[in-house]
Amino acid sequence: MQAKGTDDVDLRVRRRLRELRTQRGMTLDEVASKADIDVSTLSRLESGKRRLALDHLPRLAAALAVSTDDLLRAPAAEDPRVKGASQTHDGVTYWPLTHNGPAAGLHAFKIRVSARRRTPPSEFPVHDGQDWMYVLSGRLRLILGERDFTIKPGEAVEFSTWTPHWFGTVDGPVEAVAIFGPHGERLHLHA
CATH class of the missing domain: 1.10.260.40 (lambda repressor-like DNA-binding domains)
Structure with a gap:
């Protein structure tokens, strides 16, 4: 023994x-x-x-x-709180909800879409990955290819980012939780 x-x-x-x-x-x-x-x-x-x-x-x-x-040596007791500064890009502010560690390459954010983000660009991005969003408040406009959707609080969307896409607001600011793969994170935060 x-x-x-x-x-x-x-x-x-x-x-x-x-x-x-x-x-x-x-x-x-x-x-x-x-x-x-x-x-x-x-x-x-x-x-x-x-x-x-x-x-x-x-x-x-x-x-x-x-x-x-x-x-x-014993592993250090890790602080479970996620700390990270918010980033704002193209009318969307992102607050990190996950560490940059191994979450299968996925990164979660709370996002706030400015009420001024209402006009889609002339070309929509396409990239590797899958995006997922859950709307907390406001009405999110999501364009996927030729289709135009209004996503209300309590609704979630998931889509392949190989489809040309864009999201903005309908009539006021939107708060949501978003999960992006690493390619989506780079596009949304650093494009």
Whole structure:
């Protein structure tokens, strides 16, 4: 039977391993390759289906560019609050609702669409991804290709961003929650 202290160290290293790997945006394959460990072994180490061997520590630490001591230390207690300044672009203010970490590449925002954003541009953007919006207040105008929609509070929309699209207001400001893939985030916030 394993001693309680050994179980604690194993659990701590598993959590720390996953934390460091995801912070660096590395896949299991990448870490396994750099550590010269089979990817299935690494997956079982992270999931707790395999016990950590001492010879794994230096190789995993090197693969993650940390010291062995850093791999053994307890993960920092993360502040769960999302902090980030709002950004305004083209009449839409975006407040981040997710960290920039691994949320499957998705980023959530609370958005406020200015009442002045009422006239669509001559050309609508097209890009990789999927966008999703839930209207909290106001009436959102959404143009998808040749179709023109009015989205009311309590309604949600989801659409492929390969369809030419634009959103604005009908008759006053709109507040909504939006989820964009990384391509959509870049387009909406940095275009």
